[in-house]
Amino acid sequence: MLYSIAQQSHQGGRDYNEDRTAIFEREGAVLLVVADGLGGHAGGDLASQAFVDAMGDSFTRATGRQLLDAANFLKLSINYAHHKIHRRAANHGYDPKTPKTTCVVCLICGDEATWAHSGDSRLYLINKRKIQAQTTDHVSIKHGTTGNHPINRCVGGAEPPMPEISEPFIMSDGDILILASDGAWQSFKPRDLEEYIDAEHPTLGLDNLLQTLENRNKAPSDNLSITMLYWGVSQLDNPSATAYEESDSIPLLSHEDYADPKSLDGKTPFDIEDLDNKINEIEEFILDIDKQI
Numbered sequence: 001m002l003y004s005i006a007q008q009s010h011q012g013g014r015d016y017n018e019d020r021t022a023i024f025e026r027e028g029a030v031l032l033v034v035a036d037g038l039g040g041h042a043g044g045d046l047a048s049q050a051f052v053d054a055m056g057d058s059f060t061r062a063t064g065r066q067l068l069d070a071a072n073f074l075k076l077s078i079n080y081a082h083h084k085i086h087r088r089a090a091n092h093g094y095d096p097k098t099p100k101t102t103c104v105v106c107l108i109c110g111d112e113a114t115w116a117h118s119g120d121s122r123l124y125l126i127n128k129r130k131i132q133a134q135t136t137d138h139v140s141i142k143h144g145t146t147g148n149h150p151i152n153r154c155v156g157g158a159e160p161p162m163p164e165i166s167e168p169f170i171m172s173d174g175d176i177l178i179l180a181s182d183g184a185w186q187s188f189k190p191r192d193l194e195e196y197i198d199a200e201h202p203t204l205g206l207d208n209l210l211q212t213l214e215n216r217n218k219a220p221s222d223n224l225s226i227t228m229l230y231w232g233v234s235q236l237d238n239p240s241a242t243a244y245e246e247s248d249s250i251p252l253l254s255h256e257d258y259a260d261p262k263s264l265d266g267k268t269p270f271d272i273e274d275l276d277n278k279i280n281e282i283e284e285f286i287l288d289i290d291k292q293i
Contacts, residue, residue: 108229
């Protein structure tokens with residue numbers, strides 16, 4: 001595996017940064033994470049940090065075989081994170097069903113990438129100099145409305161998580177993955193990649209990109225966060241030699257261009273008395289991992 005990575009998070013114009021990013025690495029695998037705590041709910045930063053911690057725990061403890069079953073690993077790990085948010089919220093005096101976060105994560109094993117998301121954090125793939133959004137925002141859109149739309153899937157809160165998980169994707173030389181919170185992608189333009197993507201100095205380039213996006217956003221800017229991976233040897237060359245193009249098939253920005261996801265009606269309501277049992281079920285996954293290490 002030959003790649004370069006970067007992660008950056010800017011507070012923007014908000015009083016607090018409720019975004020969290022992380023990149024976890026081990027031999028033959030890498031896990032990219034962006035979590036955006038919901039600012040309209042108490043404990044958004046707690047939720048996003050608990051999510052990142054749980055994903056790191058699962059990734060570190062998993063066997064190679066468990067990581068190869070990427071979809072199952074992501075599903076179980078996100079469920080584990082959901083209950084970790086509940087537990088941490090209770091320990092800090094919050095109503096366990098209040099702290100929530102959106103998320104987008106990508107697991108790469110060998111040359112195979114699988115991603116999952118919940119909410120409006122996004123994953124973009126740059127392939128053959130074309131940028132495509134690979135995730136569909138989980139928002140409720142009312143006919144005739146514009147602007148921000150309410151999120152109808154997240155991790156944490158009263159409802160069980162329903163992450164959307166991709167099919168495996170084989171990475172090719174020159175591919176770039178971008179995981180972004182909504183504060184970052186809402187003013188993102190393909191031409192920004194020509195100016196700021198730099199595989200030799202990825203962190204500096206990403207920091208400059210986020211500063212540009214923050215200045216472009218309407219004040220006060222939301223938190224802005226990105227994790228990025230450059231795949232293969234061609235990324236060591238000058239990546240801006242050819243202009244990046246937005247794909248015609250998938251729009252880059254607008255919520256309005258996305259179909260409303262399936263209804264979440266009928267899910268089990270939050271039951272504090274059953275919380276420990278749910279946590280134990282998820283933690284059996286972690287205990288099983290420990291036994292196999």
